[in-house]
Amino acid sequence: MPIPERKLIAGIKRMAGSTRSKGVLQGIGDDCARLYIPNGHEMLVTTDFSLEGVHFRQKWHPAESVGHRCLTRGLSDIAAMGGMPIAAFLSLALPKDIPQSWVNGFMRGFQKLARRYGVILAGGDTAQSPSGVLADVTVVGSVPRGTSVMRSGAWPGDILYVTGELGASAATLQNLMRGGAKKTSVLRHKEHFYPEPRIKIGQYLREKKIAHSMIDVSDGLSVDVAHLCEESGVGAMILADRVPMKRALMMSQNKKPTLHAALHGGEDYELLFTARENARVPNRIAGVAITPIGIITKSKNISLTDSMLRTIEPLEAKGWEHFNG
Amino acid sequence: MPIPERKLIAGIKRMAGSTRSKGVLQGIGDDCARLYIPNGHEMLVTTDFSLEGVHFRQKWHPAESVGHRCLTRGLSDIAAMGGMPIAAFLSLALPKDIPQSWVNGFMRGFQKLARRYGVILAGGDTAQSPSGVLADVTVVGSVPRGTSVMRSGAWPGDILYVTGELGASAATLQNLMRGGAKKTSVLRHKEHFYPEPRIKIGQYLREKKIAHSMIDVSDGLSVDVAHLCEESGVGAMILADRVPMKRALMMSQNKKPTLHAALHGGEDYELLFTARENARVPNRIAGVAITPIGIITKSKNISLTDSMLRTIEPLEAKGWEHFNG
Numbered sequence: 001m002p003i004p005e006r007k008l009i010a011g012i013k014r015m016a017g018s019t020r021s022k023g024v025l026q027g028i029g030d031d032c033a034r035l036y037i038p039n040g041h042e043m044l045v046t047t048d049f050s051l052e053g054v055h056f057r058q059k060w061h062p063a064e065s066v067g068h069r070c071l072t073r074g075l076s077d078i079a080a081m082g083g084m085p086i087a088a089f090l091s092l093a094l095p096k097d098i099p100q101s102w103v104n105g106f107m108r109g110f111q112k113l114a115r116r117y118g119v120i121l122a123g124g125d126t127a128q129s130p131s132g133v134l135a136d137v138t139v140v141g142s143v144p145r146g147t148s149v150m151r152s153g154a155w156p157g158d159i160l161y162v163t164g165e166l167g168a169s170a171a172t173l174q175n176l177m178r179g180g181a182k183k184t185s186v187l188r189h190k191e192h193f194y195p196e197p198r199i200k201i202g203q204y205l206r207e208k209k210i211a212h213s214m215i216d217v218s219d220g221l222s223v224d225v226a227h228l229c230e231e232s233g234v235g236a237m238i239l240a241d242r243v244p245m246k247r248a249l250m251m252s253q254n255k256k257p258t259l260h261a262a263l264h265g266g267e268d269y270e271l272l273f274t275a276r277e278n279a280r281v282p283n284r285i286a287g288v289a290i291t292p293i294g295i296i297t298k299s300k301n302i303s304l305t306d307s308m309l310r311t312i313e314p315l316e317a318k319g320w321e322h323f324n325g
Numbered sequence: 326m327p328i329p330e331r332k333l334i335a336g337i338k339r340m341a342g343s344t345r346s347k348g349v350l351q352g353i354g355d356d357c358a359r360l361y362i363p364n365g366h367e368m369l370v371t372t373d374f375s376l377e378g379v380h381f382r383q384k385w386h387p388a389e390s391v392g393h394r395c396l397t398r399g400l401s402d403i404a405a406m407g408g409m410p411i412a413a414f415l416s417l418a419l420p421k422d423i424p425q426s427w428v429n430g431f432m433r434g435f436q437k438l439a440r441r442y443g444v445i446l447a448g449g450d451t452a453q454s455p456s457g458v459l460a461d462v463t464v465v466g467s468v469p470r471g472t473s474v475m476r477s478g479a480w481p482g483d484i485l486y487v488t489g490e491l492g493a494s495a496a497t498l499q500n501l502m503r504g505g506a507k508k509t510s511v512l513r514h515k516e517h518f519y520p521e522p523r524i525k526i527g528q529y530l531r532e533k534k535i536a537h538s539m540i541d542v543s544d545g546l547s548v549d550v551a552h553l554c555e556e557s558g559v560g561a562m563i564l565a566d567r568v569p570m571k572r573a574l575m576m577s578q579n580k581k582p583t584l585h586a587a588l589h590g591g592e593d594y595e596l597l598f599t600a601r602e603n604a605r606v607p608n609r610i611a612g613v614a615i616t617p618i619g620i621i622t623k624s625k626n627i628s629l630t631d632s633m634l635r636t637i638e639p640l641e642a643k644g645w646e647h648f649n650g
Binding site: 036041043125127138145151 | 350351354355364366368376379380402403418456477
């Protein structure tokens with residue numbers, strides 16, 4: 001009997017720990033996982049690739065970070081709907097010569113994040129990869145029916161808010177690209193190596209009916225604000241000096257202004273949302289700063305403005321996308 | 326604005342056609358898809374890789390066949406639970422130089438099969454592939470709560486049945502490996518290029534409460550019967566001359582016995598199920614033959630027997646698995 005793939009699956013199953021929860025009737029081990037969705041809830045599903053050489057590099061990213069990051073992508077999408085994550089599905093193709101220690105590290109990073117949010121690894125697939133580590137993660141969640149916060153709900157006059165700070169992940173990536181892998185402390189660059197999905201904030205904004213529309217900032221603020229505006233049929237003015245940036249960290253390393261990284265950097269996994277002008281939006285939610293950065297307009301233009309709302313320049317969507325090489 | 330990935334997504338979204346159905350409240354276009362699961366139903370989720378060079382080859386498989394096959398894998402898993410498929414999610418990484426015509430063909434094959442079963446392409450991801458076409462397909466379905474047919478339900482004394490005929494797909498693969506791509510007619514080898522998931526049969530067996538346990542034959546009968554027996558804590562005797570094979574096709578090409586392909590071939594996408602001895606199991610369901618091939622035993626051995634149930638040899642699980650190179 002060919003052992004290796006079964007052994008790999010057995011190992012992953014063992015590392016998955018508990019494969020049942022209130023939401024997971026049955027995890028790994030049958031043709032399909034069986035999930036329980038409460039009556040009156042709708043299901044949320046999101047799927048994201050994490051490919052070696054495209055989304056991460058083994059020489060830059062420790063295995064734990066790769067496992068963490070590939071799950072963050074899906075959890076952040078659930079957060080952006082105001083949802084509660086239930087289960088994750090991991091399709092993992094590995095090169096023949098990958099050390100078991102790498103797989104163990106990957107699973108540790110994945111599972112540590114999963115447990116923090118009560119997410120069960122309930123299934124997936126394995127294969128031998130023709131080239132590099134290939135991961136595809138599906139995350140399933142739920143939300144009371146009809147309460148999902150969508151991209152399409154922004155109204156003219158809404159205030160645009162963002163959680164946390166932008167640009168730190170992209171700044172770290174720039175460091176790495178300049179060859180600073182050895183000098184780039186994983187601990188000092190948590191925003192890049194261990195980004196935190198904003199699950200609690202998304203749920204709060206949905207439950208309190210604060211957010212009209214929401215998206216997560218994964219491709220870069222400029223791209224994601226364009227997605228939100230496009231789906232809502234609106235435009236936006238973004239006040240350049242209100243965009244929250246981790247200045248200290250970035251200035252000390254780049255010796256140049258950081259606004260570009262904050263506007264176009266990507267992989268922030270913060271939430272961008274709109275609320276009506278007089279909504280009671282806390283300054284902090286779950287310990288994270290909430291910053292108003294602009295206003296939604298009826299005109300479909302998206303522009304960067306000064307503090308007097310005078311246009312500095314159109315905000316071109318040029319965040320990180322694939323297929324642009 | 327970097328156009329190509331957005332253009333690709335727009336193309337896929339367009340080819341996806343309708344992105345809503347009774348079960349899909351919202352498909353492509355937000356952070357997550359939103360699905361409706363009827364009250365009192367449980368959700369089924371399955372995920373399968375289809376990687377170029379591992380699961381298919383461009384020189385052997387037309388693009389339409391690749392699109393069809395990668396969706397069949399998930400639909401067949403839903404069938405094996407007795408479920409109704411609702412939505413599919415396609416993560417597709419493409420090499421930079423892939424022709425648009427290939428992508429169009431892939432999507433045609435995928436969508437033609439999806440429409441036949443009322444499945445909506447509700448989301449996914451795209452990326453540039455470092456090497457070859459990489460697809461990962463998640464299929465979501467549902468079933469009335471507690472009625473899923475699982476691998477673990479086989480009882481000693483149950484009769485073991487299989488749908489259709491086994492081995493044809495593997496025989497085609499052997500042809501292709503011997504360099505017969507040009508001589509291998511796609512139409513004459515539908516079992517390999519366009520395998521049909523047994524959705525209707527699975528649902529019938531669940532609704533009529535005929536099947537105690539079920540699994541789809543994707544890795545090969547010998548491997549899949551071992552999975553079923555392991556999960557049920559039982560064994561099986563398989564009558565060698567009862568295993569249904571497409572003899573005509575296979576004999577003419579291989580000039581040798583076909584039992585090996587039927588037992589260990591894989592990619593049949595037929596259903597293997599057990600029912601109690603006196604259950605009323607039709608000879609055909611949805612036009613497909615249903616064949617009794619063995620009996621479930623309390624002893625955990627799995628053996629191949631003659632028609633008098635005398636053991637010929639232990640049935641070793643040696644179907645197609647990855648990581649065995």
